[in-house]
Amino acid sequence: MKASISRIASRARSTAKPAKNAISDGSMTKSAHEKSDTLDHEERAFRATDEDLVAEEQLFKPQAQDIGNTTAGVNIDLERPACPYHFVPLRMGGNNGRTHMPSAGSSALIDEIGGLSALEEITKSFYNKAFRDATLDRFIRSHDEPHAKRFAGWIHQKLTGSSAWDNERASRSDEPVEVANGHTIVVHDRTSAHVAAWHSPKRQPNEVGRHFKLDECRVWMRLHFWAMREVVGDTSPSFIEYYVRLIGHFVSVYEGSAPIFARESYRWSSSPGNIQDYMDRGRRMDDVLGLSIGHALGQIPEDEANDANWPDV
Numbered sequence: 001m002k003a004s005i006s007r008i009a010s011r012a013r014s015t016a017k018p019a020k021n022a023i024s025d026g027s028m029t030k031s032a033h034e035k036s037d038t039l040d041h042e043e044r045a046f047r048a049t050d051e052d053l054v055a056e057e058q059l060f061k062p063q064a065q066d067i068g069n070t071t072a073g074v075n076i077d078l079e080r081p082a083c084p085y086h087f088v089p090l091r092m093g094g095n096n097g098r099t100h101m102p103s104a105g106s107s108a109l110i111d112e113i114g115g116l117s118a119l120e121e122i123t124k125s126f127y128n129k130a131f132r133d134a135t136l137d138r139f140i141r142s143h144d145e146p147h148a149k150r151f152a153g154w155i156h157q158k159l160t161g162s163s164a165w166d167n168e169r170a171s172r173s174d175e176p177v178e179v180a181n182g183h184t185i186v187v188h189d190r191t192s193a194h195v196a197a198w199h200s201p202k203r204q205p206n207e208v209g210r211h212f213k214l215d216e217c218r219v220w221m222r223l224h225f226w227a228m229r230e231v232v233g234d235t236s237p238s239f240i241e242y243y244v245r246l247i248g249h250f251v252s253v254y255e256g257s258a259p260i261f262a263r264e265s266y267r268w269s270s271s272p273g274n275i276q277d278y279m280d281r282g283r284r285m286d287d288v289l290g291l292s293i294g295h296a297l298g299q300i301p302e303d304e305a306n307d308a309n310w311p312d313v
Helices: 002-014 040-047 051-059 104-113 115-130 147-160 164-170 190-198 214-232 237-251 259-268 272-280 293-297
Strands: 091-093 099-101
Touching: 040 051, 040 190, 051 099, 051 190, 099 237, 104 115, 104 147, 104 237, 115 147, 115 214, 147 164, 214 237, 214 259, 214 293, 237 259
Parallel strands: none
Antiparallel strands: 091 099
């Protein structure tokens, strides 16, 4: 287990983010009286840490065409026999081979679960849970934004190559929103949305600007996979297995030690007892909040803690 802790710590350092409230123009730190009220500098610095985030900025198409078949209005019958399992690898590309790319296999998985409408059911369920969660809701500045639609469009575009997310982004207001401490930011993509979350006015003053920690990532994944389980059930084991790996890939930009906990996060919601305990504790996951990396690793199988190839297998 010591080797696992050392490896995880190394991975976390390799994905380390700019220090809280650090403001840089690329060459020098700005003095207090030069600081802008916007968070553009933090957005740019965070985006530069990850190939997927950079690619998403480049994907933006103001004149994007309507997406193709989204299989609208599909209801999934959770009692129907499961589709046969088949392994679909994550397709990676980009300059360093670390950017997720859609494939024919991943696109077929979306069709298998019912298309964009099924994804929207998943994301609606997730946000209904997140809005009431004692940990996650503090990151959500407003419940009035179309969070579920945006998230579903992002997933659809990532797995099918559609323009669902680009189309939605093109329709967003370019007016900045105000977050904590009078800062403002234009929320136009995943990078800016998460910078806004770190500076949510609902967070405690001493927490504003701090990036997601491992325990918060685990709470997020547990709730999200719970929502997926409610909608998809066991009807598409291929999609479920792929999607858990997909989230494992993307969560690493927020916390380098988080990916290996994705499988445990999916298993968590298979137990009604876990869910009831969560409810009884006021929608707090006290079994993960505040744990050290050593104690957290003790909650997952050793083979998962030591699996250096997952999720990109």
